[in-house]
Amino acid sequence: MTDLNLLLLQTVTGIALGSVYALLAIGLSLIFGMLTVVNFAHGAYFMVGAYIGVYVLSATGSFFASLLAVFFSTGLFGLLTERVLVRPLYGRGPDYPLLLTFGLSYVIIDVIRIIFGVEGLQSSTPAALQGSVNIGIGYFPIYRLFLIAAAAVIITALWLFIEKSRYGLIIRAGARDPEIVRILGIDVAKVWLLVFGLGTAIAGLSGVLAAPIRTVTPEMGIPVLVESFVVTVVGGMGSIGGAVIAGLLVGVVYSLTALYAPALAELSIFALMALVLVVRPQGLFGREGLME
Amino acid sequence: MSETNIRRRKLLLSAAAAATTPFWINSVRAQEGPIRIGYPVPLTGPYAAEAKDQVQGAELAIMEFNESGGLNGRKCELLVRDTKLSPGEAATRTLELIEKDKANFIVGSLSSSVQLAVNNVAKERRIIYSSISQSDTINEVKDWSPYTFHEAMNPTMTAGAVGRYVFPKYGKRIAFLTADYAYGHEMVKGFQRAGKPFGVETLIDIRHPIGASDYSTFLPRIMSLKPDILFFCNFGRDLISSIKQAGDFGLKNNTRFVTPQLTLTARLAGGSDVFDGVIGGATYYWRLEDTVPSAKAFNDKYRKAYAGAVPSDFSALGYSSVRAILTAARNAGSTDSDKVSTALRQLKYDFTKGPEYYRNCDHQAVQSVLVIESKSKNMKDKNDVFDIVAIEKPDESHLRSCQELGHKA
Structure with a gap:
C-alpha cells in the first residue's frame, strides 16, 4: 500500500464516519433551526433507533423492514415528545426545553436498561453487506460503503422534501417568520410537531445504520450527542447544508488526525470547533441571532 | 505564661493529635452481627x-x-x-x-x-x-x-502466557491497538516483556480513548503495516467494537487477532463471527470441568x-x-x-x-493461566465457544520478582 493510497483510504474512512455525523447533525439542526429547541435527547433517540432496529431485524430478518420500523417508531416517539413535553415550554427561552430534553435522555436510557438489560444487544452486519471489497486504493468494508450511500439517499430525500415540496415550503416559511405563516391560516403548531418528529426519526435511522459497526448499549448515544453538537456548531446551528458539510469535514479531520497522531484525534474535532467559533461564531453556514 | 495560654496550647495539641490519628481507630469493626x-x-x-x-x-x-x-x-x-x-x-x-x-x-x-x-x-x-x-x-x-x-x-502473567503461546506460532511482527489507560499500557508492557526472548518487533502501538465507539480511523494504517499479530489491549465493549470493525476491514485475512483477556461474556455479547479465531488469555473457562x-x-x-x-x-x-x-x-x-x-x-x-x-x-x-481460542464450529451448546489451547501451570517465575516490585523478598 503506497502512502497516497493510505491517505486516500483514510479519507474514505473519514467520509464514512462523517456520513453518520452528518445524519445525526441534520436531525439536531432541523429541530433547532425551526423550533429553536436544543434537543439534548438526540443521542437517546439514536440509541432507541438502534435497539428497535436490532430487535426488528432479528424478528423479521429484513434490514429494510428494520429501517422502516425505526423511522416510523422513533418519529412517532418524537411526535409524542413534542406534543406532550416540549410544546408547553414554547416561548420560555431555549434553556427550558434544553433542560427538559436533558432529563428525558436519562429517563429513556434507564427505561432501555430496565427493558433490555445493561449489557446491550448483539448486532451483526446484514449478510449481504458483510466483508470488505477492494475499492482500488485498498480494502474497505462493504457496510461502510453502504453507510455512505444510505446517508446520501436520506439527505437527498430530506432536501427534496424541504426544498421542493409544498410542506417543505411551509416549514421553511415557518422557520423564517412564524407570525406571517400563522396569519396566512396555517397551523404552525402542526408544522413544529412534524419537524420534531422528522428530526427524531432521522436520529433513529442513524442509530439503526450505526448499529452493525458499534455495540448496541443503553449508553451508546452519549458520546454521539457530543459529536453531533460539535458538527452542528461547526456547520452552523439551524443550517441543514451546513450540517452535511460539517459532518463530512469533522469525519475527515478526525480520520486524518488519527493517521498521523492517533492520540490527538479526539481533540482535533474540538480544536476545529474552537477555530470555527473564533473565526465565524455563527458556524460555517449559520444565521446570526438564532439563540436570541 | 497565663492560664488561658496554657489551655489554648493544650487545645491545639489535642487537635493536632486528633488530626494525626489514623483513620482506622475511628472505624473499629463490629465483631458480631452480620x-x-x-x-x-x-x-x-x-x-x-x-x-x-x-x-x-x-x-x-x-x-x-x-x-x-x-x-x-x-x-x-x-x-x-x-x-x-x-x-x-x-x-x-x-x-x-x-x-x-x-x-x-x-x-x-x-x-x-x-x-x-x-x-x-x-x-x-x-x-x-x-x-x-x-x-x-x-x-x-x-x-x-x-x-x-x-x-x-496480573498483566505480566496474562500477557506472558498468551505471548509465549502466540509468538512462536504466529510470528514476530506485532501491532497494538490499546485502550489509553493503565490496563492497556500494562498489557502492552507484558507482551513486550514476554516477546523479548523471541525477538519480536513492535510495528506500531495505537492508543485510543477508553469507551471509543469507532475504530475505523486507526485501521488503514495497521493494515498497511501487515503485522503477523494484532494485539487488542482493550476490554469489554471496546474490545467487541474494535475486533468487529477490524474484521470488517478484512484485517483478519493476514493477521492473527489476539487479546490479553478473552472472556465468555465478551464472546457471547459479540457473537461467533466477530470472535472467530481470536486468541486470548483467561482466568477461567467453564470447559475446565473436563x-x-x-x-x-x-x-x-x-x-x-x-x-x-x-x-x-x-x-x-x-x-x-x-x-x-x-x-x-x-x-x-x-x-x-x-x-x-x-x-x-x-x-x-x-x-x-x-x-x-x-x-x-x-x-x-x-x-494457572489459560490460553483459549474462539471457535465457530463444533460447538456442543451455545456456551461452548472456546478451545483451551494451552494452560500455564501456577509458577512464581512467571511473575515479576518480589524485589522487582520493591518488596523485601
Whole structure:
C-alpha cells in the first residue's frame, strides 16, 4: 500500500464516519433551526433507533423492514415528545426545553436498561453487506460503503422534501417568520410537531445504520450527542447544508488526525470547533441571532 | 505564661493529635452481627455485563457460606455498589461502605485505575481489599499494603502466557491497538516483556480513548503495516467494537487477532463471527470441568443457582475471592483485618481452577493461566465457544520478582 493510497483510504474512512455525523447533525439542526429547541435527547433517540432496529431485524430478518420500523417508531416517539413535553415550554427561552430534553435522555436510557438489560444487544452486519471489497486504493468494508450511500439517499430525500415540496415550503416559511405563516391560516403548531418528529426519526435511522459497526448499549448515544453538537456548531446551528458539510469535514479531520497522531484525534474535532467559533461564531453556514 | 495560654496550647495539641490519628481507630469493626462485604463494581457502563457476573459469583460464595453455618452463626451479606467505572465514584462508594455501612471487607472493582482508588481508601482504614481486576501496579510496594490482596491475574502473567503461546506460532511482527489507560499500557508492557526472548518487533502501538465507539480511523494504517499479530489491549465493549470493525476491514485475512483477556461474556455479547479465531488469555473457562474436579463442582453449583448458566471469568473471580476471605475468616475465627490477612497468607485453596495461593510478599494469587481460542464450529451448546489451547501451570517465575516490585523478598 503506497502512502497516497493510505491517505486516500483514510479519507474514505473519514467520509464514512462523517456520513453518520452528518445524519445525526441534520436531525439536531432541523429541530433547532425551526423550533429553536436544543434537543439534548438526540443521542437517546439514536440509541432507541438502534435497539428497535436490532430487535426488528432479528424478528423479521429484513434490514429494510428494520429501517422502516425505526423511522416510523422513533418519529412517532418524537411526535409524542413534542406534543406532550416540549410544546408547553414554547416561548420560555431555549434553556427550558434544553433542560427538559436533558432529563428525558436519562429517563429513556434507564427505561432501555430496565427493558433490555445493561449489557446491550448483539448486532451483526446484514449478510449481504458483510466483508470488505477492494475499492482500488485498498480494502474497505462493504457496510461502510453502504453507510455512505444510505446517508446520501436520506439527505437527498430530506432536501427534496424541504426544498421542493409544498410542506417543505411551509416549514421553511415557518422557520423564517412564524407570525406571517400563522396569519396566512396555517397551523404552525402542526408544522413544529412534524419537524420534531422528522428530526427524531432521522436520529433513529442513524442509530439503526450505526448499529452493525458499534455495540448496541443503553449508553451508546452519549458520546454521539457530543459529536453531533460539535458538527452542528461547526456547520452552523439551524443550517441543514451546513450540517452535511460539517459532518463530512469533522469525519475527515478526525480520520486524518488519527493517521498521523492517533492520540490527538479526539481533540482535533474540538480544536476545529474552537477555530470555527473564533473565526465565524455563527458556524460555517449559520444565521446570526438564532439563540436570541 | 497565663492560664488561658496554657489551655489554648493544650487545645491545639489535642487537635493536632486528633488530626494525626489514623483513620482506622475511628472505624473499629463490629465483631458480631452480620459480616458485611462491600462490593464496588461497574454496574453501568461499558463493563456492565462483566460486573453482573462478578456479583453472581460473589453471591454464590456467600450463599454457600451462610448455608454451612457462617462464622460461628454469623451470616454474611453482600453490599453491591456501582462504581460507574470512575475512580472518584468508586472511592466515594468504598468510603461509604467502610464508614457508613461498616463493611468488614471490600472485594471487587473492574478496571485497573478504579481498583487502585478502592485500594487506597481501604488500606488507609486497614480494611482488607481483594481485587478481582487485572493490575500490575497494585502489587508494587507503593500501592500495596498488608491488607491488599490480588485475586485476579496480573498483566505480566496474562500477557506472558498468551505471548509465549502466540509468538512462536504466529510470528514476530506485532501491532497494538490499546485502550489509553493503565490496563492497556500494562498489557502492552507484558507482551513486550514476554516477546523479548523471541525477538519480536513492535510495528506500531495505537492508543485510543477508553469507551471509543469507532475504530475505523486507526485501521488503514495497521493494515498497511501487515503485522503477523494484532494485539487488542482493550476490554469489554471496546474490545467487541474494535475486533468487529477490524474484521470488517478484512484485517483478519493476514493477521492473527489476539487479546490479553478473552472472556465468555465478551464472546457471547459479540457473537461467533466477530470472535472467530481470536486468541486470548483467561482466568477461567467453564470447559475446565473436563479435567479439573473443582471446576466441575463450581460449575454445577453455579448452574443450579442461576438457571443453567455457566460461570464466566468474572463469576469465577467473584466467587473465589469472596470464598477465600470467608474461609480465612473461619480459619482465623474472626473478622479482624490482621487475623484474616494472616489466615489468607496461609491459605492454600482450590475453589474453581486447581491449586492457588497468595504469594507472601505481595499477596498476588499464584494460579494457572489459560490460553483459549474462539471457535465457530463444533460447538456442543451455545456456551461452548472456546478451545483451551494451552494452560500455564501456577509458577512464581512467571511473575515479576518480589524485589522487582520493591518488596523485601
